[in-house]
């Protein structure tokens with residue numbers, strides 16, 4: 001028997017359900033992709049200029065482990081201005097390689113082997129992998145379309161055991177676009193308090209909300225002391241390729257988070273830190289313009305999908321619509337695969353995002369308006385073709 005060189009932890013990781021579709025799509029011509037969770041906008045010019053300037057000024061060295069202080073100060077100020085939550089830039093903020101790294105360092109810092117993390121699903125595809133690589137166990141709690149894909153606090157409480165260490169929340173949510181109401185979040189907070197749990201709150205889409213005010217979980221009563229706030233610049237500042245994000249937490253937790261970051265990453269890319277600083281200080285208008293355009297597309301795509309006969313709840317955040325497709329007689333995998341093969345439109349099957357995602361597909365509207373128009377035409381033809389057979 002051949003020996004496996006991989007650890008059991010890694011060998012047991014499931015491949016991402018998203019990748020397979022991108023690989024098929026990459027072999028096809030004239031594919032419209034509603035599959036990818038990435039802004040179609042380029043980074044604002046001022047951010048690009050700041051990145052270039054930093055290189056020309058020879059800012060090509062490591063920075064402080066936790067990131068350049070002016071960036072931490074600007075971030076602290078921004079979070080305070082937006083949400084009234086105060087983080088000490090010296091001791092309670094670390095700049096990371098994207099929100100992705102912030103999730104890894106957060107989980108690694110708080111989980112012992114076998115610790116359970118309550119995970120509302122459908123959710124971002126990386127969560128289960130990150131939790132398990134940190135030695136933890138995901139306890140998935142599906143949420144439902146009837147509840148606007150906001151988890152029922154009672155269901156979350158039922159999932160708690162002696163091993164539960166944390167709850168991982170993500171609002172606005174990838175893949176559903178759901179935004180949790182403040183009352184529900186307060187209820188979840190009370191549960192976290194009752195069982196003395198850490199809450200990792202991934203708020204990477206915080207600025208992408210439509211007609212709603214984002215609720216920062218750490219700003220809820222007594223929550224700052226037990227919350228690790230995860231955020232980033234990829235989505236709202238259209239900076240995916242710069243790889244820059246952050247984690248904020250009270251000092252007693254940040255001490256561990258920053259130590260993990262120091263050992264595995266040392267520092268986030270220097271150039272990206274200067275770009276992000278520029279974004280925070282001078283690019284508010286760019287963010288607002290992108291949000292307005294996402295909102296225009298959001299209304300169009302949600303109306304279009306409902307019109308086609310794919311029931312779609314109104315997402316109030318992020319840049320995803322999550323239509324129900326199983327009333328066509330196809331499950332979400334079959335629907336996505338055939339739509340791609342027959343009409344060259346890429347969407348992601350909801351089951352890739354865990355329990356509760358089955359029967360839905362994720363359509364990203366971080367795609368140009370005319371492409372969304374064309375995609376909806378093709379989806380309409382596809383759905384009609386299913387009924388005419």
Ligand SMILES: Cc1ncc(COP(=O)(O)O)c(C=O)c1O
Pocket residue numbers: 037097098099100101124170173174202204231232233234240244245
């Ligand atoms: C919910 C959520 N969290 C975190 C990330 C990671 O983003 P990044 O590492 O680019 O900051 C993503 C990216 O798609 C996401 O959707």
